[in-house]
Amino acid sequence: MKIELSRKLKSFKPFLFEELYRKERAERAKGRDIISLAVGDPDLPTDRRIVASAAGELRDGRNHRYPNTKGNETLRREISAWHKRRHGLSFHPSDEVSILIGSKEGIAHLPFVVMNPGDCCLIPDPTYPTYRTGVVLSGGRIHDVPLEEKNDFLPDLGKIPQKVLARTKLFFLNYPNNPTGAGAGLDFYRDLVKWARKHNVIIAQDAAYCEMYFGRPAPSILQVPGARDVAVEFYSASKTYCMAGWRVGWVVGNSKLVCALNQLKENIDSGPFNAIQNAVAYGLKHHEAIVPPIRARFKARADAFCAALDASGWKFRHPGGSCFVWARPPVKASSLDAVMFMLDKAAILTAPGSGFGLCGEGYVRFSLTEPDARLKEAARRLRALDWGLLE
Numbered sequence: 001m002k003i004e005l006s007r008k009l010k011s012f013k014p015f016l017f018e019e020l021y022r023k024e025r026a027e028r029a030k031g032r033d034i035i036s037l038a039v040g041d042p043d044l045p046t047d048r049r050i051v052a053s054a055a056g057e058l059r060d061g062r063n064h065r066y067p068n069t070k071g072n073e074t075l076r077r078e079i080s081a082w083h084k085r086r087h088g089l090s091f092h093p094s095d096e097v098s099i100l101i102g103s104k105e106g107i108a109h110l111p112f113v114v115m116n117p118g119d120c121c122l123i124p125d126p127t128y129p130t131y132r133t134g135v136v137l138s139g140g141r142i143h144d145v146p147l148e149e150k151n152d153f154l155p156d157l158g159k160i161p162q163k164v165l166a167r168t169k170l171f172f173l174n175y176p177n178n179p180t181g182a183g184a185g186l187d188f189y190r191d192l193v194k195w196a197r198k199h200n201v202i203i204a205q206d207a208a209y210c211e212m213y214f215g216r217p218a219p220s221i222l223q224v225p226g227a228r229d230v231a232v233e234f235y236s237a238s239k240t241y242c243m244a245g246w247r248v249g250w251v252v253g254n255s256k257l258v259c260a261l262n263q264l265k266e267n268i269d270s271g272p273f274n275a276i277q278n279a280v281a282y283g284l285k286h287h288e289a290i291v292p293p294i295r296a297r298f299k300a301r302a303d304a305f306c307a308a309l310d311a312s313g314w315k316f317r318h319p320g321g322s323c324f325v326w327a328r329p330p331v332k333a334s335s336l337d338a339v340m341f342m343l344d345k346a347a348i349l350t351a352p353g354s355g356f357g358l359c360g361e362g363y364v365r366f367s368l369t370e371p372d373a374r375l376k377e378a379a380r381r382l383r384a385l386d387w388g389l390l391e
């Protein structure tokens, strides 16, 4: 029998980061000492106190039964308490908080609960690719919203055409931003909420990197009065606690959206393993002891790496947060040419900016998620690189 895959599936390109992993494996198989700065996968192990808590939870037979899709009460309450401490916000654990199998899962599912075929979703360009997934699967249309360096990588809301706005249901945003490293302040969120209320647009703000800030703490859009009427915010344990492999995230905010997402998920999954949810709850409870050293480590890396890029003629803005540096090479080159040149001549694998959208062309994204010594070696190789060979 000839198996014919769906048109929808065929419309998906391979996920950018999977492609980069494949490239890295292929290069290593040739015996090359590749330093991969392509994917944002934290190298630091999960704090041993969280691991110890998980080990205890693992032995508890009560955790071996099915979890509850929206997440267990311990974690939802701990999330609620954390937002109170961190943002001064109270979220009702039963209908304003829902646990996700990594924030990626919730992000991919959200469009299904609000979009009908033909509805439009605004997606930043450059973007984290998963924002597109649910929109494509739900038959929605995508309108790309440029994030330009001259606007500090914030969207210019006034430039979104009126006829697009008329059919727009949803806008995905992400600050601190992947891939640009830019932050957003409360003033921007105030304007955004006002604009969203005026145009009836749901805001999905992805705060996966909210604890990797290098200056003032990254605010939550939900701190803006009235934001809860139009917005949800996605959070992730992956970067905050270096728990990417454990697969836990959460969504907070507008209860209609949180409950609708949960209703959809009840028909798809049963939530993350309870032992892991309880370990994340431990992390949240001890956040103030666990997270500052992680943040300091990433800031030190960003400072050192940016100094090396500066010395090598790269053009960039110092990131306000995240684990990324978004930069243009010393000579004019396409993203792909620059990435292939660095791979070929310096054995450094990076992510081409063009893979994140048209506006990413000409940029390269460095992910500072390799051990300090490897980052130092990457900086040394970059300093030694003669870009004249590419021209």
Ligand SMILES: Cc1ncc(COP(=O)(O)O)c(C=O)c1O
Pocket: 040, 101, 102, 103, 104, 105, 128, 174, 178, 206, 208, 235, 236, 237, 238, 244, 248, 249
């Ligand atoms: C902007 C952004 N949002 C969400 C995610 C997904 O995170 P999680 O591990 O919680 O699924 C990532 C992962 O790289 C990301 O960069």
